[in-house]
Amino acid sequence: MTTNLADQTSSSLRIIGLTGGIAMGKTLVSEYLSTQYKLPILDADIYAREAVLPDSSGLQSIVDRYGSGVLLPDRTLNRQRLGEIIFSSPAERLWVEQCIHPYVRDRFVQAISHPPLNDPQHYPIVVMVVPLLFEARMTDLVTETWVVICSEDQQIERLMNRDRLTLDQAHARINSQMEITKKKVHATVILDNSSTPEALYHQVDRHIAQQTHAGGQN
């Protein structure tokens, strides 16, 4: 039986699962929700980094599999090297994910089940930023899903510029995620980030107000 975290916590608590394709604008939205609405933000990418900190069992497993060449001289994870490995091999990506995702899920569950975030009087809305919300089957952790989208051309341009990637590298990362058209099918809310950040923020304002007014229902 699937355990639904939202059922374990107060029914009035809204948990927004914020996702979208890589580099489509999740961070822009989460920063806005944090600064404009003071919402608590829990971020899967941050938890995934914690899972491979020096001396963690996660990092040790990765070194056991790929050798010490996956470490930088200061013994921290060489993220660029691990990225080359997992974004060019679906099998290795799945292996790394099964190593890291259980930790990420645990961190979300811990955060939302304990004070202060389990008190809807203080925090009626919590945001979980989860790039792989659908792929990693974490939708049971949230009460609504917000999917940020833009065109594929914009995605590639933003990704290449931000992360200094070649076109092939950008494609490899995009192709390792569920197609955005499929994510849209599962969305409670679609946020179109193909224009300016301000246009995106207006949509966020509208959906926070609408959903709050409707009592957090879809």
Ligand SMILES: CC(C)(COP(=O)(O)OP(=O)(O)OC[C@H]1O[C@@H](n2cnc3c(N)ncnc32)[C@H](O)[C@@H]1O)[C@@H](O)C(=O)NCCC(=O)NCCS
């Ligand atoms: C491969 C790693 C070391 C690359 O690190 P890097 O600093 O370059 O990227 P960062 O972690 O900031 O991720 C940037 C974006 O890449 C995408 N991404 C990351 N991991 C994955 C993955 N396994 N599959 C598809 N896309 C991914 C996400 O959109 C994410 O927001 C890192 O992404 C990683 O450890 N990935 C495996 C863990 C994971 O699945 N994380 C996703 C959150 S649960």
Ligand SMILES: Nc1ncnc2c1ncn2[C@@H]1O[C@H](COP(=O)(O)OP(=O)(O)OP(=O)(O)O)[C@@H](O)[C@H]1O
């Ligand atoms: N509307 C926009 N116009 C121009 N640039 C944008 C816009 N939205 C986002 N960007 C830029 O695109 C890049 C990706 O945006 P952002 O980091 O918010 O995406 P993300 O979904 O959080 O990425 P990731 O999946 O890697 O975590 C950033 O460099 C950001 O500044």
